[in-house]
Amino acid sequence: MIQEPSSRSANTAEHAVTADGGAEPSGGLSIRAMNVLKELSVELTDDVPPKVGWTPPDDLLRLLTARHLATARNCGRQTMREIIDWAASRGISIPAPHHTGKSLSEVWGGLVERASAGHLTKSEITEALEKSIRRRSPRIPVAFQIVLLKILSSSYDHWPQP
Numbered sequence: 001m002i003q004e005p006s007s008r009s010a011n012t013a014e015h016a017v018t019a020d021g022g023a024e025p026s027g028g029l030s031i032r033a034m035n036v037l038k039e040l041s042v043e044l045t046d047d048v049p050p051k052v053g054w055t056p057p058d059d060l061l062r063l064l065t066a067r068h069l070a071t072a073r074n075c076g077r078q079t080m081r082e083i084i085d086w087a088a089s090r091g092i093s094i095p096a097p098h099h100t101g102k103s104l105s106e107v108w109g110g111l112v113e114r115a116s117a118g119h120l121t122k123s124e125i126t127e128a129l130e131k132s133i134r135r136r137s138p139r140i141p142v143a144f145q146i147v148l149l150k151i152l153s154s155s156y157d158h159w160p161q162p
Contacts, residue, residue: 029056033082036075040068061092069094071130107131108141115147125151 029037037056038049044063049056064087069080084094102110107128114120125148132140140148 029086030079030082032074033079033086036069036072036079037083040064040072044068058090058092061087061090061094064094066095067127067130070127104132104135104137108144112141112143112147115144120147 034054034056037060038054041047041049041056041060045060064083066080066084069075069083075083087094111120111124111128114124
């Protein structure tokens with residue numbers, strides 16, 4: 001169902017309040033997505049955005065990667081998708097991460113399968129570990145621990161070809 005702008009819920013940043021009390025559009029992103037982008041703006045561009053009336057600049061969106069979003073504080077799967085889609089609507093492509101829309105157990109299962117087939121990449125491993133850390137998961141499947149051990153051991157001196 002499509003909602004009219006006047007009936008949007010209070011958790012969107014569609015209309016931020018300006019210093020004089022008026023409403024100013026800020027891009028249609030949720031407040032959480034705006035806060036994530038503000039934090040990333042400080043991190044990536046050293047610019048401190050104002051509390052209200054800020055729209056993420058295209059230069060910031062061009063610098064963003066899925067890795068930035070995956071490791072950003074308060075940026076879960078839904079917020080990441082929202083930011084990627086919003087950037088796309090502005091003509092800027094942020095490649096989606098390998099594991100978009102998968103649960104942590106599905107991610108690990110897929111990595112074990114790809115490792116068994118010899119098609120595992122360093123970026124997939126890194127992304128899965130970052131997701132586990134962000135989710136504070138204390139469990140890594142034993143099959144994947146074996147893959148990590150092989151990679152880290154001196155007898156495993158080359159990466160499988162993707």
